Amino acid sequence: MSEQNRAIYEFGPFRLDAQRRLLLRDSEPVKLFPKEFDTLLALVERGGEVLDKDELMRKVWGETIVEESNLSSNISHLRKLLGESRYRHEYIVTIPGRGYQFVAGVKQAFNEVIVRERTRTEIIVEQEGEAGEIESIAESEVLPAQSKGAQPWLGGTAQMVPAPALVTQEETTPGRKRLRIALLAGLFGLLLAGVGGGVWLYQSRNREREQRAAGLKLPQQQMTLRRFATHGGVPYGVAISPDGKSLVYKQSINDKDSLWLGQIETNNSVPISHRTDLTYGEPAFAPDGGSIYFTVSDDNRPQAMLVRMPVLGGVMTELIPNVHGPVTFSPDGKQLAFLRGDDETNQNSIIIADSADGKREHTLITRKLPQTFSSMGLAWSPDGQTIAVGANKTGGQDEILAVSVADSSVSKIGARDWGQLGKLAWLPDGGGLVMIARENAAARKSHIWFVPYPYGEARRVPNDLNIYLMNSLSLSAEGKLAVLQGHIQSSIWIAPNADLKQARRVLEGVAPRYEGVDGLAWTPDGRLLYTAYVGDSLAIWSMNSDGSNLRQLTSGGANSVDIQMSVTADGRYVVFQSNRSGGSEIWRANTNGSGLKQLTAAGGNSLPSLSPDGQWVVYTSVRDGKPTLWRISIDGGEAKQLTYKSSSWSQVSPDGKYIAYTAPSEAPGVRLMIIPFEGGEPVKSFAVPETALTGRRAMRWMPDGKAIIYKDHLRGLWQQGLDKEKPQPVKGFEDLRVRHLAWSFDGKSFVYTSGPTTQEIILIENFK
Structure with missing residues (x-):
């Protein structure tokens, strides 16, 4: 059991509510972005003390690698919001060669104490209660003109909090080897535990269905978001294991690609492939969770080759050449599907092959310009009957298509068109798709959307200011979602x-x-x-x-x-x-x-x-x-x-x-x-x-x-x-x-x- 205090800090005309992530000036909300709030809170919490730059950046960004200019930008904007001028600093003072100090007098109060049983930092959203009231914690910024009419994410918005710290790379070589062995052993244990966990989840689902059939009211579940801190680089692709306990992600360190295996519960990672001569494609777990599939290319082989590798690392087995984008698997894991393009004929196709050896290829369907398929991935439905894919329309819009595995017939999913479709995935129960999309092709902002199936109105989840990368989205067998969030x-x-x-x-x-x-x-x-x-x-x-x-x-x-x-x-x-x-x-x-x-x-x-x-x-x-x-x-x-x-x-x-x-x-x-x-x-x-x-x-x-x-x-x-x-x-x-x-x-x-x-x-x- 641990206590979480709702601390409130008062300084000058300002009131900083740490739990609600709210800054007030004379009772009026002050617009702050998440990292600016984190920066201010870190300084205020250490009021009167010098906080060096490295420590402050760790508090705000965790293990995420960012340039120091991000911190300077936050400090500069905070000073403007606090009413400081170039020559008058009443709140934040720069200590040359060291960092920053919050110098104003601070009064601290505690609004309420919530006792929760938690083993890791999480982001909690209170769903709609019995009286229909929604209590949510704002994730991004306080905008009075918008918050009144904001659309909550199916019941709430989310607040980001730092992920647990990673083990650093500053250990000795034997220490790193011991760490790698320990982590691999722990990850292997998690994979074995997944079998027993699957039985429990199956029984839990059955009980839930029985309760619904009996007309019993089920307790509301809380939506949670949390960051997973990567190990020393910038992530460009991520896949979550079927049991939802592990991640495989590719990241760039000094402009070189590598693949890492991460343990979600402990937020620890180990490298499983770091060939500097290769460029890695988007990874995907096999349905049994024991191996991963991804494409590789190099200077001598520009066409992407699909390979399979044990999830704990090892030898790459080459399967299929000329594969464009990530693969998707049939529910039984025996087949996979992918896209293949032909620049000479200006067409691309959905190809199905055996997942074990890449053999018995056959073309499910082919489309030609200007109505080709999107290149950011496919999604095989849980019932095995349909493959969902984004497709280009004449005029520049995209649409979601359902392609029948049995006869290649095509139908549209959802009534609306899209500016650009990214990665998509089926929900485990087949009741819809979750995807990354832009409403306009020329726009930079891309968001997470839920599209009900076979019919229903698409909804943005969450309705926030964050931007999610188009090419990376992965869903576990229990519906845990892994995505990449990015900002410039x-x-x-x-x-x-x-x-x-x-x-x-x-x-x-x-x-x-x-x-x-x-x-x-x-x-x-x-x-x-x-x-x-x-x-x-x-x-x-x-x-x-x-x-x-x-x-x-x-x-x-x-x-x-x-x-x-x-x-x-x-x-x-x-x-x-x-x-x-x-x-x-x-x-x-x-x-x-x-x-x-x-x-x-x-x-x-x-x-x-x-x-x-x-x-x-x-x-x-x-x-x-x-x-x-x-x-x-x-x-x-x-x-x-x-x-x-x-x-x-x-x-x-x-x-x-x-x-x-x-x-x-x-x-x-x-x-x-x-x-x-x-x-x-x-x-x-x-x-x-x-x-x-x-x-x-x-x-x-x-x-x-x-x-x-x-x-x-x-x-x-x-x-x-x-x-x-x-x-x-x-x-x-x-x-x-x-x-x-x-x-x-x-x-x-x-x-x-x-x-x-x-x-x-x-x-x-x-x-x-």
């Missing part, structure tokens, strides 16, 4: 002539607004335009080059997205990509946000760039599933096709003579191509580093038109001279994660968005 803490900087030593920060972002991540542009008079979220909508904002006079320029309906903007040289218009009319189109507006005009139609139009004279817009248009470059007048009208092979992400040269763009490459990654402004065959073609110009790309011509600068997906910038064979890294930016970039019209100022990514494994129970 962005900030906007200006560097004269791209000299990082002279760079100054003009806007410190606040998660999850993603300032400048999806668009940056200069106006001729030296103002900056940038993108930022307002609720669930992504809008264009403006500010002075010193970060003052912030103003929202565009606004749309719910889930509207305005991104990738450019400004004409006369300062009259801003051109941007938007979904405000339904599909993705190119729009024009006055630089003050007025005078909206849609330039393109029919959907699938994106990524505009302007000619130097401001008369033409070059953009990417996806037609029949293939992206190509087109050109249209700034006033609209008939568009002209410029390329006929797959091409996207165009930028017009400063002299207006050429267009740079990206095109598929035979090697991994893309190529950088140059064509005349009037279109035609490429006049230049350059190889691009494999990790550059992937995902959400950003590139610009240098002001003199002699080179092109573009960002790497991992970190840094590259510069490709037109007279050079290979690109060169831009000095000073090698270790910086750049999100977006733009040159001023006079070529003297370089603006860029940067910021670290934080990704964490989240475990969710009782969400239905």
